[in-house]
Amino acid sequence: MQHDKINQATVFVIFGGGGDLTWRKLAPALYNLFVDGYMPERFAILGVGRKPIADDSYRRRLREGVDEFSIGGKTDQQSWDEFAPHIVFSKADLNDPQAFDGLAKELSAYDETWGAKATRIYYMALPPSVIKPIAEGLAGAKLNLDREHARIVVEKPFGHDLNSARELNRLLTQYFQESQVYRIDHYLGKETVQNILAFRFANTLFEPIWNRRYIDHVQIAVAENDGVGSRSGYYEHAGALRDMVQNHLLQILCLIAMEAPVSFDSDEVRQKKVDVLRAIRVIRPEQVHQNAVRGQYGGGWIEGGRVRGYRSEPGVAADSATETFAAVKLYVDNWRWQEVPFYLRTGKRLPARNSEVSIHFRPVPHQTFPASALLDSRPNRLLIAMQPEEGILLRFEVKHPGQSMALAPVMMQFYYREAFQVRSPEAYETLLLDIMKGDSTLFMRADQTEAAWGVITPILEMWRSVRPTEFFNYQAGSWGPEAFDILIAQDGRSWTLPTFLQCREDLAICRVAREPME
Numbered sequence: 316m317q318h319d320k321i322n323q324a325t326v327f328v329i330f331g332g333g334g335d336l337t338w339r340k341l342a343p344a345l346y347n348l349f350v351d352g353y354m355p356e357r358f359a360i361l362g363v364g365r366k367p368i369a370d371d372s373y374r375r376r377l378r379e380g381v382d383e384f385s386i387g388g389k390t391d392q393q394s395w396d397e398f399a400p401h402i403v404f405s406k407a408d409l410n411d412p413q414a415f416d417g418l419a420k421e422l423s424a425y426d427e428t429w430g431a432k433a434t435r436i437y438y439m440a441l442p443p444s445v446i447k448p449i450a451e452g453l454a455g456a457k458l459n460l461d462r463e464h465a466r467i468v469v470e471k472p473f474g475h476d477l478n479s480a481r482e483l484n485r486l487l488t489q490y491f492q493e494s495q496v497y498r499i500d501h502y503l504g505k506e507t508v509q510n511i512l513a514f515r516f517a518n519t520l521f522e523p524i525w526n527r528r529y530i531d532h533v534q535i536a537v538a539e540n541d542g543v544g545s546r547s548g549y550y551e552h553a554g555a556l557r558d559m560v561q562n563h564l565l566q567i568l569c570l571i572a573m574e575a576p577v578s579f580d581s582d583e584v585r586q587k588k589v590d591v592l593r594a595i596r597v598i599r600p601e602q603v604h605q606n607a608v609r610g611q612y613g614g615g616w617i618e619g620g621r622v623r624g625y626r627s628e629p630g631v632a633a634d635s636a637t638e639t640f641a642a643v644k645l646y647v648d649n650w651r652w653q654e655v656p657f658y659l660r661t662g663k664r665l666p667a668r669n670s671e672v673s674i675h676f677r678p679v680p681h682q683t684f685p686a687s688a689l690l691d692s693r694p695n696r697l698l699i700a701m702q703p704e705e706g707i708l709l710r711f712e713v714k715h716p717g718q719s720m721a722l723a724p725v726m727m728q729f730y731y732r733e734a735f736q737v738r739s740p741e742a743y744e745t746l747l748l749d750i751m752k753g754d755s756t757l758f759m760r761a762d763q764t765e766a767a768w769g770v771i772t773p774i775l776e777m778w779r780s781v782r783p784t785e786f787f788n789y790q791a792g793s794w795g796p797e798a799f800d801i802l803i804a805q806d807g808r809s810w811t812l813p814t815f816l817q818c819r820e821d822l823a824i825c826r827v828a829r830e831p832m833e
């Protein structure tokens with residue numbers, strides 16, 4: 316990572332700072348940036364929430380988050396002792412305009428102490444429904460006016476549907492300039508996701524075959540073994556389609572399907588991605604059941620431990636209709652991708668945490684070899700593994716050694732950890748640093764968020780109008796509901812199961828490139 320320390324004094328105001336995002340992602344990222352020397356000398360992290368939390372308890376809670384989730388490993392006592400005093404917590408009723416006058420005073424106090432005007436980053440780490448009063452509160456206290464120093468960060472999902480996203484965009488641009496708004500989708504900060512751009516546009520090799528002539532179909536999978544945890548307050552109103560497909564999976568699809576940008580300029584890249592979203596074929600209501608599958612987990616076993624079903628999780632309704640699994644088939648209607656299906660799938664409480672893109676190439680147009688040579692033969696496949704393993708694998712055919720002609724698939728493999736032997740920065744480290752620097756290349760533009768909602772709205776509406784009768788329909792620890800297999804089997808194809816699984820004795824699976832995988 317190139318060293319790019321920020322000199323500008325900075326205050327992170329995290330609304331919803333007592334929630335899961337702050338604990339799991341933001342705290343580890345800020346701590347790692349601090350340890351790696353990227354944070355400015357003068358900085359503060361101000362968590363804001365409805366319940367009072369003493370500063371010490373809040374610091375302890377965030378430290379637990381770092382210890383549990385940081386890819387940089389556990390906190391080191393000395394670094395933590397230096398980092399912790401920068402963290403404070405304030406209780407505030409976000410519907411009360413006076414709370415923002417209090418915040419304005421707190422922020423001015425930092426400026427006075429530091430003798431400099433700090434950049435103020437207002438981070439919305441809470442459900443989209445609460446953003447409106449906060450944006451209004453910030454504006455009411457004139458905390459939005461300084462275009463150079465005030466930035467607002469809005470998490471995905473951006474709004475709840477197309478109309479609310481439009482309304483939210485209108486609201487934000489009423490109070491902030493577009494350049495002050497950072498719509499975050501942390502998948503865009505992942506090294507392996509960014510590498511899709513490098514892989515596609517810094518090599519001549521793949522571009523000629525990156526189209527419908529050579530590619531049969533694409534699978535994008537983000538599997539999680541975690542359940543909903545303590546996040547039911549948010550998740551019950553979101554569900555897998557809003558939580559993951561509308562943003563993370565569609566953004567990956569855009570990177571796979573986009574045309575080459577003329578330059579790495581932020582607007583140029585974002586424009587090419589919007590072009591993809593706009594080309595995605597709209598699924599008509601009567602087509603939803605053939606092109607989308609939803610699921611909800613029941614109880615089961617994960618990593619050798621018994622886990623409860625979604626409807627028994629704290630804060631979840633006993634008859635909840637929220638989906639924890641979604642699979643969707645999409646087409647990109649343009650010259651490059653006409654009639655090439657993109658299969659997207661994601662779910663919670665699946666057997667393993669694993670995200671990957673799998674590009675399946677067409678079989679050779681004419682078989683030169685006799686049928687007896689082809690028993691083990693498979694079309695080429697390119698795999699972009701995003702997590703937990705990071706790498707790229709290419710499957711191709713070779714002659715199996717021996718006196719007879721028999722073909723066998725082999726893998727050419729590239730692993731980040733072996734090639735570079737450095738820790739990849741976590742997505743949030745990259746994105747928080749970019750926000751501090753004022754670089755919006757990896758963030759979503761207003762039109763992108765709206766175009767993405769446009770893609771999934773027909774599915775959302777159909778699912779809302781037809782209550783699922785079959786929930787729960789997959790067991791925790793399985794790969795999803797039965798209908799999920801049918802979605803792809805009806806096209807004569809099958810799902811690719813994860814290539815990499817971390818060594819897990821309970822599953823008797825070790826981290827190896829398994830082949831064949833279908």
Ligand code: NDP
Nearest residue numbers: 331333334335336364365366440441445470471472546549
């Ligand atoms: P949580 O439910 O854990 O936390 C949300 C926080 O929002 C809570 O601390 C709560 O504050 C506050 N909140 C909820 N409702 C209200 C309300 N009506 N008024 C004021 N405050 C409220 O959710 P997450 O932290 O998981 O998610 C927050 C956002 O971050 C979502 O948009 C999610 O998509 C996104 N995100 C989450 C990730 C994760 O790994 N968790 C990763 C990427 C994005 P209080 O403590 O005061 O009750």
Ligand code: BG6
Nearest residue numbers: 471501539541558559563670702
């Ligand atoms: C978040 C979702 O955006 O991404 C969570 O709200 C999900 O539900 C998380 O668990 C997954 O992120 P990652 O980086 O762990 O794959």
